[in-house]
Amino acid sequence: MSEKVVLHYFNGRGKMESIRWLLAAAGVQFEEVFLTKKEHLDKLLNDGALMFQQVPLVEIDGMQLVQSKAILNYIAGKYNLYGKDLKERAFIDMYSEGISDLMGLIITNVFTPPENKEKALSNIELKAKERFLPVFEKALANSEFLVGNQLSRADAHLLEVSLMLQELFPTILETFPRIQAFQGRMKALPGISRFLQPDSARKPPPDEVYIKTVKEVLSYLFK
Secondary structure (H helix, E strand, O other), rough: OOOOOOOEEOOOOOHHHHHHHHHHHHHHOOOOEOOOOOOOHHHHOOOOOOOOOOOEEEEOOOEEEEEEEHHHHHHHHHHOOOOOOOHHHHHHHHHHHHHHHHHHHHHHHHHOOOHHHHHHHHHHHHHHHHHHHHHHHOOOOOOOOOOOOOOOOOHHHHHHHHHHHHOOOOOOOOOOOOHHHHHHHHHHHHHHHHHHOOOOOOOOOOHHHHHHHHHHOOHOOOO
């Protein structure tokens, strides 16, 4: 296996995008192998690379890591983005899991039937405003970061999901000034700044090509 960090996934956001963001925050360069047809997934399966027969897959440090949370935890631990002790790690996990819940609503929304889109978007906006964003706004009251006094994986995830929310609801952060200020600080970090450039590995919002590819490669999920 390559010594470089190699990501195996679709040429789109999905569950790999948070991994890309975290690697960017850590200043780690990576390569990508895109799944564009079912044969690509079949090869990974036949090679025994997918422990639970699903992607994302990340090759790092001689390992083939699967399961998004395990991948993110490993990267966070390796690059000192996981707090200074168990207590901080517990809070990082809580914030990260909350963000993951919110992000899951956004990621899966692209596969929502057109007739249900408006209702689904309203649900995302309501939950973001009432359940999730107030928690992060409060956490940032006395600190530049969500946990402790240093950057963690939770911060990278919050920046990612807050930008995704603004793509859907441009004014959603108007009543959350601390999150807005947090965004500004995060965007100034070198790795994040590079990742936000147009020619970076950051993926755009899902389009019809991405949706079609996912449905074709993972056809067994859409029967």
